[in-house]
Amino acid sequence: MKTGDTFERIYRVVRSIPQGSVMTYGQVAELAGMPRAARVAGYAMAAAPEDVPWQRVVGKSRKNRARITLRDSLTADIQRQLLEGEGIEFDGGEIDLERFGAVQP
DNA sequence: ATTATGACTGCAG
DNA sequence: TCTGCAGCCATAA
Numbered sequence: 001m002k003t004g005d006t007f008e009r010i011y012r013v014v015r016s017i018p019q020g021s022v023m024t025y026g027q028v029a030e031l032a033g034m035p036r037a038a039r040v041a042g043y044a045m046a047a048a049p050e051d052v053p054w055q056r057v058v059g060k061s062r063k064n065r066a067r068i069t070l071r072d073s074l075t076a077d078i079q080r081q082l083l084e085g086e087g088i089e090f091d092g093g094e095i096d097l098e099r100f101g102a103v104q105p
Numbered sequence: 106a107t108t109a110t111g112a113c114t115g116c117a118g
Numbered sequence: 119t120c121t122g123c124a125g126c127c128a129t130a131a
Contacts, residue, residue, distance in 0.1 A: 036127065037128065047129095
């Protein structure tokens with residue numbers, strides 16, 4: 001694949017997340033080949049094309065737990081609704097990665 | 106080339 | 119339990 005296609009690599013990973021599963025920004029970055037570029041994954045999501053299921057990428061909270069970390073409450077609410085629509089359950093505002101975390105290759 | 110920024114994280118207070 | 123702050127890394131200006 002081409003070199004310097006950071007965003008594309010990130011989008012490819014996100015597109016690989018199956019419906020009903022979620023992945024943290026850190027995981028996405030790692031699978032995209034940038035282990036410590038979690039923030040970059042977020043930066044990429046802000047500019048994500050429509051064919052990218054950005055709602056399946058969430059922020060890591062504590063061990064095996066994730067939460068929506070969007071600053072814009074309106075968009076954050078939309079993400080939560082989309083995820084709930086896919087069957088993701090929010091327990092105390094958080095997602096259990098043991099149950100909904102995407103299986104990594 | 107340098108500086109500012111952000112949909113992150115993990116640890117400290 | 120919750121908020122704050124210092125590292126992190128690529129993009130945008």
